[in-house]
Amino acid sequence: MKIPPVKGTRDFYPADMAIRNFIVDGWKAVSLRNGFEEYDGPIFEYLKMFQMKSGDEIVEQLFSLQDRGGRDLAIRPEITPTLARMVNQQINSLPKPIKWFSVPRLCRAERPQKGRFREFFQWNIDIIGEYGNIADAEIIFTTLDYLREVGLTPEDIVVKISSRKLLAVFLGSLGITEEKLESIYAVLDKKDRLPAETFEKVLGEQVSDKKTVNKILDFMSIDSMPQLEKLIRIESDEFAAYQEIKSVLSILDKMGVGGFCKYEPGIVRGLAYYTGVVFEVHAVGSQLRAICGGGRYDNLLRDFGGPLLPATGMGMGDCVLEILLKEKGLLSKGILEKELDYFVILTDKIFVMKLYEVAARIRSEGFSAYFSYKSAGLSKQLKEASIRNAKNCVIIGDEINKNKLVVKDMKTGDQQDVDYDEFFAQLESKSK
Amino acid sequence: MKIPPVKGTRDFYPADMAIRNFIVDGWKAVSLRNGFEEYDGPIFEYLKMFQMKSGDEIVEQLFSLQDRGGRDLAIRPEITPTLARMVNQQINSLPKPIKWFSVPRLCRAERPQKGRFREFFQWNIDIIGEYGNIADAEIIFTTLDYLREVGLTPEDIVVKISSRKLLAVFLGSLGITEEKLESIYAVLDKKDRLPAETFEKVLGEQVSDKKTVNKILDFMSIDSMPQLEKLIRIESDEFAAYQEIKSVLSILDKMGVGGFCKYEPGIVRGLAYYTGVVFEVHAVGSQLRAICGGGRYDNLLRDFGGPLLPATGMGMGDCVLEILLKEKGLLSKGILEKELDYFVILTDKIFVMKLYEVAARIRSEGFSAYFSYKSAGLSKQLKEASIRNAKNCVIIGDEINKNKLVVKDMKTGDQQDVDYDEFFAQLESKSK
Numbered sequence: 001m002k003i004p005p006v007k008g009t010r011d012f013y014p015a016d017m018a019i020r021n022f023i024v025d026g027w028k029a030v031s032l033r034n035g036f037e038e039y040d041g042p043i044f045e046y047l048k049m050f051q052m053k054s055g056d057e058i059v060e061q062l063f064s065l066q067d068r069g070g071r072d073l074a075i076r077p078e079i080t081p082t083l084a085r086m087v088n089q090q091i092n093s094l095p096k097p098i099k100w101f102s103v104p105r106l107c108r109a110e111r112p113q114k115g116r117f118r119e120f121f122q123w124n125i126d127i128i129g130e131y132g133n134i135a136d137a138e139i140i141f142t143t144l145d146y147l148r149e150v151g152l153t154p155e156d157i158v159v160k161i162s163s164r165k166l167l168a169v170f171l172g173s174l175g176i177t178e179e180k181l182e183s184i185y186a187v188l189d190k191k192d193r194l195p196a197e198t199f200e201k202v203l204g205e206q207v208s209d210k211k212t213v214n215k216i217l218d219f220m221s222i223d224s225m226p227q228l229e230k231l232i233r234i235e236s237d238e239f240a241a242y243q244e245i246k247s248v249l250s251i252l253d254k255m256g257v258g259g260f261c262k263y264e265p266g267i268v269r270g271l272a273y274y275t276g277v278v279f280e281v282h283a284v285g286s287q288l289r290a291i292c293g294g295g296r297y298d299n300l301l302r303d304f305g306g307p308l309l310p311a312t313g314m315g316m317g318d319c320v321l322e323i324l325l326k327e328k329g330l331l332s333k334g335i336l337e338k339e340l341d342y343f344v345i346l347t348d349k350i351f352v353m354k355l356y357e358v359a360a361r362i363r364s365e366g367f368s369a370y371f372s373y374k375s376a377g378l379s380k381q382l383k384e385a386s387i388r389n390a391k392n393c394v395i396i397g398d399e400i401n402k403n404k405l406v407v408k409d410m411k412t413g414d415q416q417d418v419d420y421d422e423f424f425a426q427l428e429s430k431s432k
Numbered sequence: 433m434k435i436p437p438v439k440g441t442r443d444f445y446p447a448d449m450a451i452r453n454f455i456v457d458g459w460k461a462v463s464l465r466n467g468f469e470e471y472d473g474p475i476f477e478y479l480k481m482f483q484m485k486s487g488d489e490i491v492e493q494l495f496s497l498q499d500r501g502g503r504d505l506a507i508r509p510e511i512t513p514t515l516a517r518m519v520n521q522q523i524n525s526l527p528k529p530i531k532w533f534s535v536p537r538l539c540r541a542e543r544p545q546k547g548r549f550r551e552f553f554q555w556n557i558d559i560i561g562e563y564g565n566i567a568d569a570e571i572i573f574t575t576l577d578y579l580r581e582v583g584l585t586p587e588d589i590v591v592k593i594s595s596r597k598l599l600a601v602f603l604g605s606l607g608i609t610e611e612k613l614e615s616i617y618a619v620l621d622k623k624d625r626l627p628a629e630t631f632e633k634v635l636g637e638q639v640s641d642k643k644t645v646n647k648i649l650d651f652m653s654i655d656s657m658p659q660l661e662k663l664i665r666i667e668s669d670e671f672a673a674y675q676e677i678k679s680v681l682s683i684l685d686k687m688g689v690g691g692f693c694k695y696e697p698g699i700v701r702g703l704a705y706y707t708g709v710v711f712e713v714h715a716v717g718s719q720l721r722a723i724c725g726g727g728r729y730d731n732l733l734r735d736f737g738g739p740l741l742p743a744t745g746m747g748m749g750d751c752v753l754e755i756l757l758k759e760k761g762l763l764s765k766g767i768l769e770k771e772l773d774y775f776v777i778l779t780d781k782i783f784v785m786k787l788y789e790v791a792a793r794i795r796s797e798g799f800s801a802y803f804s805y806k807s808a809g810l811s812k813q814l815k816e817a818s819i820r821n822a823k824n825c826v827i828i829g830d831e832i833n834k835n836k837l838v839v840k841d842m843k844t845g846d847q848q849d850v851d852y853d854e855f856f857a858q859l860e861s862k863s864k
Binding site: 306354 | 434435436437438441442443444445446449450452453462464465466467469470471472473474475476477478480481484495496497499500503505507514517518520521522529532537539541550551562564566567569573577580682683686687688689736737738770772773785786788789791792793795796798799800801802805
């Protein structure tokens with residue numbers, strides 16, 4: 001009986017796994033060098049935890065289950081609620097600021113499509129306990145530090161930065177009440193994905209006054225800081241929020257990634273919990289959805305039963321990123337392939353136990369070793385060694401009777417007899 | 433509103449995550465050096481896939497869920513069925529032998545207890561397509577290569593090796609029919625966990641004849657190869673199975689791990705699909721359950737709708753292993769702590785933008801850098817640097833006006849002025 005995989009999930013055969021590891025290992029390395037510490041939570045949590053604060057889209061896409069005690073659980077669709085729960089649990093003993101990262105496996109019951117699977121991996125970095133814009137800038141810098149590391153340039157990607165606070169103050173100045181904000185955010189978030197006419201129509205359903213609609217449309221069409229600057233009066237309510245964006249941008253400039261960044265009011269973010277600077281990274285001139293997004297969420301920990309503690313973070317999935325890296329030719333075979341240190345070769349079956357001994361000793365010294373189970377000829381074994389990307393071959397032949405191994409450098413083709421004990425003494429010294 | 437974590441799950445705060453990473457990264461490194469390639473499957477599969485071939489215990493502990501189409505799914509409780517599915521799917525294009533490993537997250541709805549959580553990580557290594565005992569030996573060697581690497585010795589652990597085939601032939605010779613084998617295996621597997629009397633009683637419920645019970649008890653009390661050797665006649669049906677164990681043991685001896693291994697008929701393994709050599713690793717003189725186990729399962733791929741293809745493998749969870757490593761003092765702080773390359777320090781707030789620039793550039797060159805968000809005094813910053821395990825500090829003071837940084841070696845305490853551009857030129861050359 002043959003059973004298929006579930007639709008929308010991925011099997012990671014070794015070639016696919018090499019790509020996933022390339023992505024995830026890169027996330028980890030860049031997080032660590034930017035001073036983030038790794039954490040993780042369980043794959044499932046109480047269902048209600050995700051229903052509390054996630055976006056409607058996410059709540060609709062929960063994979064829920066019950067444990068044997070009948071408790072309602074769900075596979076995590078995002079890790080931020082878990083982060084809030086974990087931080088709140090140890091709020092008094094954790095030194096601030098908390099700079100944490102995670103690379104969780106997440107599941108959403110979405111309809112599978114390009115760049116969307118029902119199971120994916122997501123890089124999360126978060127800084128908790130810091131109101132200063134340096135924290136927002138560090139989040140964006142770390143994101144770019146990774147994207148630049150894998151080879152993306154300002155010709156490939158752009159960071160679009162905006163502010164929920166600025167938007168809230170601006171909408172407030174038009175007489176829009178706080179209760180209306182949430183639903184208007186949801187509309188504005190769709191601006192780039194809707195034709196202009198449809199967008200205007202949908203916005204009109206939320207805001208009845210035609211003049212107000214036009215003012216919002218004008219605001220949403222600003223796409224540079226100088227343009228924004230003209231609009232903001234120093235004594236206005238918008239000024240503080242404007243200053244925040246400006247401060248983040250100037251720090252990013254100092255950090256050497258200013259060329260990637262621009263102000264873009266169309267960035268609203270779907271999730272309800274953002275409160276300040278928000279951003280998304282997009283592929284330039286591409287129909288791909290955002291590579292990642294994030295922003296400030298100063299109320300979330302309090303909403304999860306903890307104290308009021310500022311926070312800012314970013315989430316990047318592996319699916320859209322992988323498509324982009326492939327499109328840009330940044331997942332070449334050379335990047336993904338691993339080298340094998342030693343392929344151990346047999347010239348005669350009588351030496352087979354020696355082969356096992358040699359391979360095992362090489363591995364025990366911390367080097368990789370492979371050998372064929374078949375008793376094939378020398379040339380066939382050499383061919384397999386080269387397929388397996390071996391740097392060296394160790395050939396066990398008659399020389400072993402004089403306690404010697406033949407070591408062949410696969411790049412130069414050089415071959416020499418090496419004393420058995422000398423060979424392992426050298427390996428041991430290299431492994432230290 | 434405060435929501436707790438689900439019972440039986442674990443939160444991995446950075447200190448816990450360091451242990452998990454130490455374990456999982458070790459599994460990966462040892463797998464790779466032993467010639468295994470990494471794969472992974474989805475976190476959930478069709479429920480029926482796990483009901484087909486897993487042990488009864490596992491089937492009872494499934495976390496099942498439905499997708500929106502009403503399909504019955506389950507979170508994976510083990511990865512072997514996924515492995516069988518994936519191999520069968522690409523059976524014709526995969527070169528044999530297939531040597532694969534995985535470190536999946538698995539869930540079982542068990543009652544949490546010492547060394548058992550409802551969510552855990554498991555190292556899996558499998559060799560598919562090889563009947564020869566070298567494959568069984570490689571599985572056991574790779575297991576020991578890891579356990580030895582983390583510091584365990586034959587004084588700490590023992591590999592108990594047995595054979596399902598030998599047991600089957602022996603029980604057959606006593607007149608026990610094939611249909612009965614499964615339920616007798618389940619009883620024999622419990623031998624070490626039951627008091628002698630209870631074991632005898634439970635066995636008596638399966639085997640009514642008192643003489644036969646005694647013969648089984650005698651066979652189960654053999655605990656060395658010489659003892660077993662006395663029992664096996666060369667022309668007997670048991671001989672082939674006996675030879676297999678002997679061959680595996682002699683290869684392991686050549687591989688340098690013979691001192692860890694012994695024959696032990698009490699090793700039966702709970703899972704239904706084993707067909708040949710089976711083994712478990714136990715902590716010496718400890719009440720802990722097995723650290724890991726595995727064996728040959730030559731029929732599983734066929735049972736999953738594929739061809740008849742031999743296979744042998746091993747699974748090791750992280751929970752019991754972690755307890756043992758802690759007991760043996762093998763998870764010292766020194767092993768788990770990461771060093772920070774540079775802590776960047778500020779002598780005056782006016783240099784803050786320079787601080788951001790320097791930290792960002794160090795990170796971009798591939799080195800880790802940290803700085804404090806607070807404008808604390810020099811000594812406080814130096815203290816934080818040492819708490820964060822910094823190898824060096826970069827101090828930004830008045831020297832920056834002469835384009836110089838002060839670099840302090842935290843081990844020796846040496847401190848020297850370094851030209852700004854020279855500092856980064858040196859970093860760049862080191863990072864290549």
